[in-house]
Amino acid sequence: MxxxxxxxxxxxxxxxxxxxxxxxxxxxxxxxxxxxxxxxxxxxxxxxxxxxxxxxxxxxxxxxxxxxxxxxxxxxxxxxxxxxxxxxxxxxxxxxxxxxxxxxxxxxxxxxxxxxxxxxxxxxxxxTASAINGATALTFLGWRIDFRLRELRNPAGARVAMTSAEFDLLRTFCERPGRVLSRDSLLDLTQGRSAGSFERSIDVLVSRIRRKIETDPLEPTMIKTVRSGGYLFTPTVDAVTIPING
Structure with missing residues (x-):
């Protein structure tokens, strides 16, 4: 197991x-x-x-x-x-x-x-996987994704409820900003193939994440769809090391 x-x-x-x-x-x-x-x-x-x-x-x-x-x-x-x-x-x-x-x-x-x-x-x-440069959290446009606590906080500091699958996908985007990621690669990076995952599940998860982080989910600016390509995470991402007692 x-x-x-x-x-x-x-x-x-x-x-x-x-x-x-x-x-x-x-x-x-x-x-x-x-x-x-x-x-x-x-x-x-x-x-x-x-x-x-x-x-x-x-x-x-x-x-x-x-x-x-x-x-x-x-x-x-x-x-x-x-x-x-x-x-x-x-x-x-x-x-x-x-x-x-x-x-x-x-x-x-x-x-x-x-x-x-x-x-x-x-x-x-x-x-357990290390984040960018060994950071324990990443920030983008005032948002903070904390890998130790597996939580996302908005610019006001409030915790945003996320499923395990949503968190893993958002983390994957944050660790690869500015790169076009195909649905196939996102499946491989987050869900694997042995579970019989299908590409449509990535679209569903992206839609759910957009509703939580985008100002207008219908006109997204952070997670953009690339025609015939996949998705692109546009914000600048910074690494943060949070003290153990922080």
Whole structure:
């Protein structure tokens, strides 16, 4: 596993599917907690450290997409959605709600484990990789992206909520300002290919980031689209070393 004995929370109302996932993950060195609905999920997240959340879309009471959006508003815990539908529109909707990955039912437990590994590897790499010239943070146009805390603050100093995938993509842009980055390269740098990522997911993430940092997301000036090329991060980026007690 990418993280030694990660704590996985499985939210799935189908008893057989829930038991199958829990049994397989436990046999592969995961600590697993289970829940059947949103209420149990909230309690489990309050009682246990959760390194990754596996969340079914179709749940009794509040559905998984709504729960995903609420979790993402308060936490950067990685989320993998499970859905009975496999169309692109449903996958994109899950990404819009803040999910880091998705998996359509029925699925092979080995594929779920591979996706868990991929998400946890990306998070661990982003947390430990050195930034520009060894900096612990970067600034651009008054914004500050802090790699230690994995947080973004606006020019007023307020924290801006971001998903793990959004943070990783914005960090990739900040570390490569002034360069045209193709969707393929952005996928390779942030998500990898083993998880079955697709180019449209980069467009979705860019759109979400623009809504958070651009004055006018419809006329972006920081993350520009390059026709037949990809994207270009235009601001000047400066490295900042934040004291450990800072």
């Amino acid at each position: 990418a993280t030694a004995s990660p704590n996985i929370l499985v939210v799935e109302d189908d008893r057989e599917t829930r038991a199958l996932i829990a049994k397989y993950l436990r046999s592969n060195a995961c600590n697993v907690t289970t829940a059947t609905d949103g209420r149990e999920m909230v309690k489990a997240m309050a009682d246990h450290r959760v390194d990754l959340l596996i969340l079914d879309v179709m749940l009794p009471g509040e559905d998984g997409l709504s729960l995903c959006r609420k979790v993402r508003a308060q936490s950067q815990t990685p989320i993998i959605m499970l859905t009975a539908r496999g169309e692109d529109v449903d996958r994109i909707l899950g990404l819009e709600m803040g999910a880091d990955d998705y998996l359509a039912k029925p699925f092979n437990p080995r594929e779920l484990l591979a996706r868990i590994n991929a998400v946890l590897r990306r998070q661990a790499a982003a947390q």
